Amino acid sequence: MSTAGAGHNYLEHGKGLMSWLTTLDHKRIGLMYGIFIAFFFLLGGIAALLIRLELFGVGEMFTGAEYNKLMTYHGAIMVFMVIVPGIPAILGNFFLPLHIGAKDVAFPRLNLLSWYVFMAGSIMAVCTLLLGGVDTGWTFYTPYSIGTSGGVVLMVLAVFILGMSSILTGLNFIATVHKLRAPGMTMNRIPLFVWSIYSTAILQVLATPVLGITVLLLAMEKVFGIGFFDPALGGDPILFQHFFWFYSHPAVYIMILPAMGIISELITTYSRKTIFGYTAIAYSSLAIAGVSFFVWGHHMFVSGQSAIAGILFSLITMLVGVPTAIKLFNWLFTMYKGSVQLQSPMLYAIGFMFLFTIGGVTGIMLAVIGLDVHFHDTYFVVAHFHYVMVGGTLMAIAGGMLHWWPKMFGKMFSEYWARISYLFIFIGFNVTFFPQFILGSMGMPRRYHTYLPEYESLNQISTVGSWLIGTGFLVLLGVFIHSLMYGKKASENPWHSKTLEWQTTSPPFHENFEETPVVTAGPYEYR
């Protein structure tokens, strides 16, 4: 398969630990992110299982204080160390240059640096455990976070550093897309995955600095008592919420846009049909990115912001539904009359479409002020964002990893067990989170370690569901490990996909392509 003289594949290009720690190869850097993000996912997942265990019954397993910490670490790790970096850092790093026919990202050194910065931030975040832990929730709301002891300062500085890593990655990708496309690879021929990573990168660069200054101010508040957010000194705690959500709402699109990019690739490949509405899907990513800067107030309907602000934020939030629906309908039309193959990555893609739709529609419900006054800070919100973050982003990561696995490692995996993992995750997910919609509408508040007896049975169902999800991810891990050890050799293009990464060897050469490809057609010329 690999022609003589074309050089090693990237896994064999250089041996030993040092060759990895000093690598400038975007593919290796992607894998290094992958290993650690998977590890942090395990940590966050264990915290999640413990949270659900506590909520299995009215009785106490953990004290309230312990529960608060579990919930904080679950949220902070999953958001800042798993879902935000996840797709761009792993799959984006690996496939963005391949997708546009480049040899690497624009700034390979910076790329490696951002991995080290990411690791530094993550280690700092975990070290807060030694300082007594953090119990503020992942949102660090003032004034509580000012008063509480423990590792808040170190934690927010960790978030600052993780943000820097995110910015550097985004900046690198923007320059790569602008400057390194192969001859003939016009912006209207880049795969939709690239469009989504590109839109995400814009958000990473433009939104993250605001998070940076916000957490920096919070750290200064705690160290020097500067008083910006402290009512005792004339400061305004609500300003913290504005600042925080000004980043964190765009951040939810940092989490979902790349997932949508993966889904576009999967749907068209496994429907064996040209994507329907390429332009609409591409530009709707930009539209979502743009609108996302003007909706942050929907997290603050009950914070006392003015009625006018509330109404405006409510309306603009609903607007987000439009580009989102555009994507969904285009995927559906792609499948329509396609030869849909229910390969495991496609199963994950279809699961994504179901769950993300539920998450999106409940988001619109939350955007209705009258409803949100009731739902705010209840399990309804928890269910909403898990439907989009787990049902959406994590399903897409799983599907994407399976889809690209043969390319990344040159090995096939067990399709049978991959489907089993899907069944566990999909069913388990619904068993876990659907009851939470009901609990939320019954009024069960979020972030407490116990609840009234009438909420018990639904909570028990939810906890059982969490075990199913856990099993599903373990099976998936087993699939990957088994493939690495015993997997059959993968051909160049096992799924008969049309995008560029499948036109080189599996795994790809160190420099990706034997010679720079010249592009003469769009990415999805199926039929």
Added chain:
Amino acid sequence: MSTGKIIRKDGHYAHHFESAEQEYTSSKQGVWLFLSTEILMFGGLFVAFFIYKGMYPEIFHKGAESLSWVYGAINTAVLLTSSLTMALGIHYIQKGKNSAALTQLIITVLCGAIFMGIKYIEYSHKFHLGLYPGQMFSGETGGVENLPLYFSFYYMMTGLHGIHVLLGMGLITWVAIRTARGDFGPKYYTPVEGVGLFWHVVDLIWIYLFPLLYLVE
């Protein structure tokens, strides 16, 4: 697309680029993107500044009285001069006059040092009067409630800016050393230009800080 204008001394460019020109424009774009994040980060501080200025105009009025506009004005002049010398430095490198460029870069770093020296004088004067930020404030409020908040802004904004001045000085020293070593010339000067852009943005931020903090009426 290659015009072959920008080439490193040794004629090389990184392996993943098709031409030195492509490498140059990519790097420049990267620098601009990075600078936009700096502006957005300071932007957050400026937004907070204006919100509180609307809420408590009196503390900004009273607070500004304790700053010496003379020091502020000198520092503004110093930084503007340094921007000029930085630009001259790049200009000379483009013309191949490396030793002239080196002089300009050194002057730029010295200007940065003068700026920081004056800041030091200003800070210690305020510490002496107990004009600390927020909670640590122990000076005279003159009956103006929440006055310490003004000093929180003063130290946050000038402090974050000061850190950037120090960073800039470090970066300029780095390119100055490389200039002396002969790494740059008319065909390759990307790092100098990038560092220069950073320095101009740091200046620019000061141009806004000066009137906002010192010249409030």
